[in-house]
Amino acid sequence: MLRMSSLFLRTLRDDPADAEVASHKLLVRAGYIRRIAAGIYSWLPLGYITYRNIERVIREEMDAAGFQEVHFPAMLPKEPYEESNRWSEYGPELFRLQDRKGADYLLGPTHEEMFTLMVKGEYSSYKDLPLSIYQIQTKYRDEPRPRSGIIRGREFVMKDSYSFDIDDAGLELSYQKHRDAYVKTFKRLGLNYNIVSAMAGAMGGSKSEEFLAPCPTGEDTYVLCEKCGYAANVEAMKTVIDTPTTKEFPALEVLDTPNTPTIDSLVEVLNSQYGGGYTGADTLKNVMLMADDKAIAVLVPGDREVDLKRLQANLSGVTELRIFEEEDFAKNPQLVKGYIGPQDAKKFGIILYADPRIAPGTAWVTGANKKNSHARNVVNGRDFTPDAYVESAEVRAGDACPSCKAPVIIDRAIEIAHIFQLGRKYAEALNLTVLDQNGKSQVVTMGSYGIGVSRAVAAIAEQTHDEIGLSWPVEVAPVKVHIVATGKEDKPFDVAEKIGTELESLDITVLLDDRRDPSAGVKFKDAELIGAPIIIVVGKALEQGNVEIRIRKSGEKSESTVESAVSTVATMLSKLV
RNA sequence: CGGGGCGUAGCGUAGUGGCUAGCGCGCCUGCUUUGGGAGCAGGAGAUCGGGAGUUCGAAUCUCCCCGCCCCGACCA
Numbered sequence: 090m091l092r093m094s095s096l097f098l099r100t101l102r103d104d105p106a107d108a109e110v111a112s113h114k115l116l117v118r119a120g121y122i123r124r125i126a127a128g129i130y131s132w133l134p135l136g137y138i139t140y141r142n143i144e145r146v147i148r149e150e151m152d153a154a155g156f157q158e159v160h161f162p163a164m165l166p167k168e169p170y171e172e173s174n175r176w177s178e179y180g181p182e183l184f185r186l187q188d189r190k191g192a193d194y195l196l197g198p199t200h201e202e203m204f205t206l207m208v209k210g211e212y213s214s215y216k217d218l219p220l221s222i223y224q225i226q227t228k229y230r231d232e233p234r235p236r237s238g239i240i241r242g243r244e245f246v247m248k249d250s251y252s253f254d255i256d257d258a259g260l261e262l263s264y265q266k267h268r269d270a271y272v273k274t275f276k277r278l279g280l281n282y283n284i285v286s287a288m289a290g291a292m293g294g295s296k297s298e299e300f301l302a303p304c305p306t307g308e309d310t311y312v313l314c315e316k317c318g319y320a321a322n323v324e325a326m327k328t329v330i331d332t333p334t335t336k337e338f339p340a341l342e343v344l345d346t347p348n349t350p351t352i353d354s355l356v357e358v359l360n361s362q363y364g365g366g367y368t369g370a371d372t373l374k375n376v377m378l379m380a381d382d383k384a385i386a387v388l389v390p391g392d393r394e395v396d397l398k399r400l401q402a403n404l405s406g407v408t409e410l411r412i413f414e415e416e417d418f419a420k421n422p423q424l425v426k427g428y429i430g431p432q433d434a435k436k437f438g439i440i441l442y443a444d445p446r447i448a449p450g451t452a453w454v455t456g457a458n459k460k461n462s463h464a465r466n467v468v469n470g471r472d473f474t475p476d477a478y479v480e481s482a483e484v485r486a487g488d489a490c491p492s493c494k495a496p497v498i499i500d501r502a503i504e505i506a507h508i509f510q511l512g513r514k515y516a517e518a519l520n521l522t523v524l525d526q527n528g529k530s531q532v533v534t535m536g537s538y539g540i541g542v543s544r545a546v547a548a549i550a551e552q553t554h555d556e557i558g559l560s561w562p563v564e565v566a567p568v569k570v571h572i573v574a575t576g577k578e579d580k581p582f583d584v585a586e587k588i589g590t591e592l593e594s595l596d597i598t599v600l601l602d603d604r605r606d607p608s609a610g611v612k613f614k615d616a617e618l619i620g621a622p623i624i625i626v627v628g629k630a631l632e633q634g635n636v637e638i639r640i641r642k643s644g645e646k647s648e649s650t651v652e653s654a655v656s657t658v659a660t661m662l663s664k665l666v
Numbered sequence: 667c668g669g670g671g672c673g674u675a676g677c678g679u680a681g682u683g684g685c686u687a688g689c690g691c692g693c694c695u696g697c698u699u700u701g702g703g704a705g706c707a708g709g710a711g712a713u714c715g716g717g718a719g720u721u722c723g724a725a726u727c728u729c730c731c732c733g734c735c736c737c738g739a740c741c742a
Contacts, residue, residue, distance in 0.1 A: 102691055102703065103678040107735055118677095127734065182741075199742055233667080233740050241741080249742085297742090308741085397739090411739085507742060539742060577700055610702035629701060637701095 093602040110306045112550035113238025128235025128243035138567040154270040156221040167193035169202035173518045184229045196229035204251040209521045223250035239547040246543040252536040267538040279562025285320040288402040296510040301502035302548045312497040314490035323484045324402040327491040328445040338452040347461040350427025352391040373453035375429040377413035388443040389482040400481040430456035431473035443475035444482040511535040559620030568600040571621035575609040575628035585627040591655045
């Protein structure tokens with residue numbers, strides 16, 4: 090039984106000055122975590138118990154699914170990461186260090202290489218597969234900008250699993266088993282989440298899905314169709330295109346449009362001088378970008394911005410993408426800023442990408458590649474031809490759901506897990522093969538599956554807190570019951586002690602506020618801030634032989650006799666999430 | 667890396683060149699109080715982020731450095 094009189098804890102009355110988001114403020118105020126450096130935190134007793142509860146739930150579900158736990162060092166030699174090319178690919182985000190002999194080491198940002206090599210060292214037959222192994226490990230990433238307390242740290246704990254299969258069908262099965270285990274895990278953790286389609290990104294591989302916990306302070310944006318349940322990270326959202334009309338358009342016509350370098354100014358001139366009825370959606374924006382030092386053009390409807398994140402996720406093989414700057418225009422004098430059109434892309438030698446909204450057979454108003462001039466009836470397929478179509482325009486609430494065409498909503502969320510069908514990228518790089526039943530060597534196919542363990546503490550805090558403090562789901566709460574004894578007589582303290590002991594004998598964890606000095610108000614505030622699911626107050630009601638039982642989340646209060654308090658609380662807990 | 671903000675006691679803060687750096691919370695001692703962050707009295711606690719400079723005099727002005735937060739870029 091934890092006791093407030095001796096617990097290593099100091100709650101704070103004021104929000105810390107360096108915290109912005111609720112989980113960060115409250116975890117610091119309630120004495121769960123303390124900052125050590127940017128993105129690096131220490132756990133105090135209440136925080137560490139909470140963290141371990143989450144870890145325990147995850148471990149139980151992994152084990153129940155038949156996955157086996159292993160453990161790698163956090164500090165690793167350079168060589169495996171050179172073989173997979175990530176020693177250089179990972180860039181400045183990798184924490185590097187040297188030993189006394191000058192040999193290079195790194196602090197593991199993720200462990201695909203090590204798992205692959207471990208399996209390679211032990212197994213060599215298809216009979217050994219499938220295999221799924223996992224670890225719960227501290228990861229290190231020198232993030233350009235750590236933020237939001239424990240949500241994005243430079244040191245954090247991740248549960249990472251890897252599956253090994255002989256073929257794609259096996260991978261599909263292993264992937265599904267992990268997905269199911271994650272669903273069970275997050276249900277127990279009391280998190281609301283959506284499973285959304287995602288881009289595999291830098292990890293490589295094909296299919297990937299994210300578990301996103303909706304939360305206004307989250308870093309990820311995703312779309313959700315409330316009608317059919319389709320959900321996707323905006324990067325992975327597929328654009329629905331109306332069936333193209335086969336309509337014939339008049340010939341391309343160049344218009345005199347002085348001083349119209351922006352879409353708004355162009356639409357104004359079109360409507361006042363060229364017939365009217367135009368909106369930004371009728372115009373075609375030709376956005377110039379530098380992709381790894383190569384100039385590219387991206388076509389999007391004039392009323393939409395290019396979503397760089399989305400574009401990059403969908404442009405394979407591009408590591409650096411940025412908007413054209415003045416000096417880039419200076420190097421490309423044929424491009425007339427504000428009046429660029431796709432008609433001369435071939436002539437200019439620029440690769441032309443188009444958002445799918447710029448469908449073949451559609452006609453647009455766009456730049457005429459001449460100052461103060463635009464062109465209308467510029468038809469895709471007749472007047473220009475994109476080299477490739479790539480999802481690149483910003484996604485908006487109300488856009489059509491790709492599976493049922495209903496308008497989607499857009500929401501923010503914290504990424505709590507990400508699962509990947511990696512395929513053979515790492516197995517090939519590190520030469521992980523087994524013999525199949527014909528005695529032939531086969532490259533193993535892999536999946537990787539991560540849960541942000543320390544991040545989950547913050548995600549749960551974000552979703553469950555209220556104005557007065559934390560309010561934990563039963564499975565993760567540092568204690569299930571917080572008993573507050575009030576008054577100056579010994580009796581409430583004795584009764585509280587007795588109830589606490591009985592609860593603990595039923596494996597219900599207890600934090601007893603046995604402090605004699607602080608007033609009742611102080612103890613109530615602390616209990617609410619700390620966030621145990623049930624608060625028992627032993628005080629005034631004792632005159633009638635009762636104690637007060639409060640449910641933290643609902644604020645519901647009831648009284649119970651001292652004798653029945655323990656069973657009443659046990660029943661309540663079994664009904665709470 | 668670009669833009670913005672900040673750094674004074676454990677926490678939150680006041681203090682734009684001049685006396686011993688002020689206040690609230692927390693902490694210690696005593697008394698009083700005890701159902702919503704009590705009261706009184708006394709007390710401890712500060713290299714004012716660091717260094718250099720300007721000045722009779724610097725928390726305060728200048729320069730350099732360090733750290734932290736936010737927005738963006740970036741990010742299994």
